[in-house]
Amino acid sequence: MSIEEQLDAAARNGIDVLFVTNHNTLDGYTQMVEYQQNHHKFKDIKVYPAEEVTINNQGHVIAYGIEREIRSGMTLGETLDEVRRQNAISCAAHPFAVSNGIREKALLCDMMESFNSNNLDHFSNVVAERFARQKGLITIAGSDSHIESTIGRCINTIEAENNLDTIIEGMKHGKFNVGRA
Numbered sequence: 001m002s003i004e005e006q007l008d009a010a011a012r013n014g015i016d017v018l019f020v021t022n023h024n025t026l027d028g029y030t031q032m033v034e035y036q037q038n039h040h041k042f043k044d045i046k047v048y049p050a051e052e053v054t055i056n057n058q059g060h061v062i063a064y065g066i067e068r069e070i071r072s073g074m075t076l077g078e079t080l081d082e083v084r085r086q087n088a089i090s091c092a093a094h095p096f097a098v099s100n101g102i103r104e105k106a107l108l109c110d111m112m113e114s115f116n117s118n119n120l121d122h123f124s125n126v127v128a129e130r131f132a133r134q135k136g137l138i139t140i141a142g143s144d145s146h147i148e149s150t151i152g153r154c155i156n157t158i159e160a161e162n163n164l165d166t167i168i169e170g171m172k173h174g175k176f177n178v179g180r181a
Helices: 003-012 027-037 076-085 103-108 122-135 164-172
Strands: 017-020 046-054 060-064 089-092 111-116 139-142 154-158 176-180
Touching: 003 027, 017 027, 027 046, 060 076, 076 089, 076 103, 089 103, 089 164, 103 122, 111 122, 122 139, 139 154, 139 176, 154 164
Parallel strands: 017 046, 089 111, 111 139
Antiparallel strands: 046 060, 060 089, 154 176
């Protein structure tokens, strides 16, 4: 889907903050920011950098608030070290997905995705939510939007000013509410 379609869907759903989490690149983030600068109607939507990093076992970790791309194919530990070096926050993406979840190793991340609106296997969301509750983990919902209809399917409301530093701080301390459409 185009950048315009993504921003239109965000505006339609009342979303005022987006983390663009393309796989193994920050290109989507930089392209969206450039597009926004040339299209005034989207000026009220803040766009922040993130990346869904594929680790060496094909699992995924989302790095929120990074400044530089993180190389894919590293171990989970190496990936988490790089996230910390950038003063960002790590999230186990769809940790109990059948083919690309990191399962119990989600404990090593700052938080985990307990609901992924793009999971075709709904059972993996149930397992993730139960695991997070049992372990007392900070959880977040992810739209994992590859198509327009999933944008806004879930929303995280963060208790923070609308700037990257306070949003990351709020995420680190679990100061947000998870909502699902």
